[in-house]
Amino acid sequence: MRPEHFPPDIRSRVIPEPGGRLIYSCLSCASEFDIAKLLYTCPDCGQVLLIQDERFERLKQTPAEQWRRIFDYRRMLTLPALKGIYRYHEFIGPVIPLPAVVYLGEGHTPVIEANALLQEAVGMRFYFKNDGQNPSASFKDRGMASALSYIHYLIISGKVSEVLAICASTGDTSAAAALYAAYLRPHIKSAVLLPHKKVTPQQLSQPLGSGARVYEIPGVFDDCMKVVEALSDHYDVALLNSKNAWRILGQESYSYEIAQEFEYEMADKVVVVPIGNAGNITAVMSGFIKFQQVGLIDALPKIIGVQSAHADPVYQYYLEPDAQKRKFVPQNVRASVAQAAMIGNPVSMPRVVQLVNRYNDLAGSQRVHIVQVAEQAIMEWYLKANRNGHIACTHGGECLAGLKAALSKGLLTGAETAIIDSTAHALKFAGFQDMYFENSFPVDFEVQPQPSLINRPVYVHPKDLDEVPAPGKPLSGPAFEQFVQTVTRWIAEDLHLIKKTTT
Numbered sequence: 001m002r003p004e005h006f007p008p009d010i011r012s013r014v015i016p017e018p019g020g021r022l023i024y025s026c027l028s029c030a031s032e033f034d035i036a037k038l039l040y041t042c043p044d045c046g047q048v049l050l051i052q053d054e055r056f057e058r059l060k061q062t063p064a065e066q067w068r069r070i071f072d073y074r075r076m077l078t079l080p081a082l083k084g085i086y087r088y089h090e091f092i093g094p095v096i097p098l099p100a101v102v103y104l105g106e107g108h109t110p111v112i113e114a115n116a117l118l119q120e121a122v123g124m125r126f127y128f129k130n131d132g133q134n135p136s137a138s139f140k141d142r143g144m145a146s147a148l149s150y151i152h153y154l155i156i157s158g159k160v161s162e163v164l165a166i167c168a169s170t171g172d173t174s175a176a177a178a179l180y181a182a183y184l185r186p187h188i189k190s191a192v193l194l195p196h197k198k199v200t201p202q203q204l205s206q207p208l209g210s211g212a213r214v215y216e217i218p219g220v221f222d223d224c225m226k227v228v229e230a231l232s233d234h235y236d237v238a239l240l241n242s243k244n245a246w247r248i249l250g251q252e253s254y255s256y257e258i259a260q261e262f263e264y265e266m267a268d269k270v271v272v273v274p275i276g277n278a279g280n281i282t283a284v285m286s287g288f289i290k291f292q293q294v295g296l297i298d299a300l301p302k303i304i305g306v307q308s309a310h311a312d313p314v315y316q317y318y319l320e321p322d323a324q325k326r327k328f329v330p331q332n333v334r335a336s337v338a339q340a341a342m343i344g345n346p347v348s349m350p351r352v353v354q355l356v357n358r359y360n361d362l363a364g365s366q367r368v369h370i371v372q373v374a375e376q377a378i379m380e381w382y383l384k385a386n387r388n389g390h391i392a393c394t395h396g397g398e399c400l401a402g403l404k405a406a407l408s409k410g411l412l413t414g415a416e417t418a419i420i421d422s423t424a425h426a427l428k429f430a431g432f433q434d435m436y437f438e439n440s441f442p443v444d445f446e447v448q449p450q451p452s453l454i455n456r457p458v459y460v461h462p463k464d465l466d467e468v469p470a471p472g473k474p475l476s477g478p479a480f481e482q483f484v485q486t487v488t489r490w491i492a493e494d495l496h497l498i499k500k501t502t503t
């Protein structure tokens with residue numbers, strides 16, 4: 001629909017003008033810095049930064065009801081810049097002019113109600129938000145669209161020319177970074193650092209296919225992260241890890257979409273997210289807080305952050321009930337099927353600590369909880385989700401296991417509605433399904449397959465078959481007929497099919 005066909009009060013607002021004044025703000029020493037230069041940590045104290053809008057108050061002048069109409073009308077626009085995360089332009093990147101927006105189809109991922117059997121198995125009502133249906137098949141595209149739109153803005157406004165974008169990754173960040181960088185050729189080139197053999201073959205294929213320079217580093221993600229930090233400290237590169245606060249801004253779209261999808265009724269909602277580097281949960285909290293500040297949502301939803309027992313530094317931190325006594329201890333992670341979250345020293349931890357406090361304060365009660373789940377539970381819920389018509393990855397399974405854990409711990413009433421973050425597409429992690437089905441998990445995963453969840457292909461090999469077709473050697477005549485009949489009978493017997501009666 002064209003803007004001129006919108007109601008007059010919407011028409012002037014439906015295409016946003018650049019506005020606001022964004023600054024980097026340090027969580028630790030409260031210093032503020034201009035966004036004209038790419039910063040990742042505070043030049044004064046070294047702490048991570050968040051991007052804040054100094055003119056955020058102006059957004060409160062628009063009544064919530066009008067915001068809702070603006071977002072609903074933007075849904076009908078055919079303008080690419082507003083089809084993705086920038087539907088919420090005023091909240092995500094108000095300074096970005098629309099021609100700078102890079103849109104590759106990210107955001108507005110389907111929200112699918114879990115089927116009846118699965119809801120029954122968990123014991124409450126819930127939905128999956130299929131973030132694996134983003135262009136590079138994980139939620140990371142949300143943050144990348146934001147970070148690369150900003151870099152694109154710097155390029156087209158002549159502030160920078162050649163950009164080398166780098167990141168360390170557990171797989172999905174590099175897939176997204178390489179994809180968006182490739183789209184902005186020749187101005188941007190990308191290089192990614194991956195822990196050797198700690199990303200899936202599908203994830204490795206993605207940055208290779210996008211033409212990034214791919215480095216495999218011995219060790220785990222935390223080791224790659226240290227190298228990337230050293231590179232960005234000493235060389236002129238654009239860091240695309242979630243340390244980059246632009247990524248957090250883009251990932252806030254996940255919360256905005258949930259709000260819009262559920263008619264802004266958040267009082268009875270529970271948002272379940274896995275925690276790795278903790279960028280995602282940071283963004284989810286930040287997004288809901290912003291919408292709450294302008295009155296767009298009725299309440300802050302509960303948030304359940306989930307960690308595997310094999311990589312649970314955030315969970316361990318919050319185990320101590322006395323906030324004064326909490327101490328963050330980086331961890332040596334163990335093998336995890338939630339491989340994209342296998343992180344022992346999450347970069348966003350300082351942001352999490354601050355935002356969790358703020359979130360709970362604003363809500364007036366504890367609304368953020370962190371739970372821990374076993375590798376076995378992650379695998380089983382991952383497989384069960386997919387058996388019930390969903391496309392969850394292992395991290396979706398981790399969320400589901402976390403929902404179940406939160407329910408049994410009494411953190412939820414059961415009368416609420418949960419939204420499970422299926423952070424990537426099931427296909428990216430199919431190797432873990434193979435290991436389960438073939439019972440070939442290395443011992444350190446601590447996963448024991450349950451026979452009832454195993455599914456294997458059946459090789460059809462009737463004994464009384466003389467000839468079989470092969471590529472370039474088709475069968476014909478009686479040989480082909482015999483082949484079809486024999487194989488048909490074999491499958492019918494295997495499936496215990498009952499013959500049609502002819503009358």
Ligand SMILES: *Cc1c(COP(=O)(O)O)cnc(C)c1O
Pocket residue numbers: 138139140172173242274275276277278279280281340341393395423424
């Ligand atoms: C990155 C990632 C996570 C973890 O998100 P963080 O922001 O690092 O906490 C979880 N699942 C998938 C599929 C991911 O790619």
Ligand SMILES: [Zn+2]
Pocket residue numbers: 026027028029030031042043044045046047
């Ligand atoms: Zn500082």
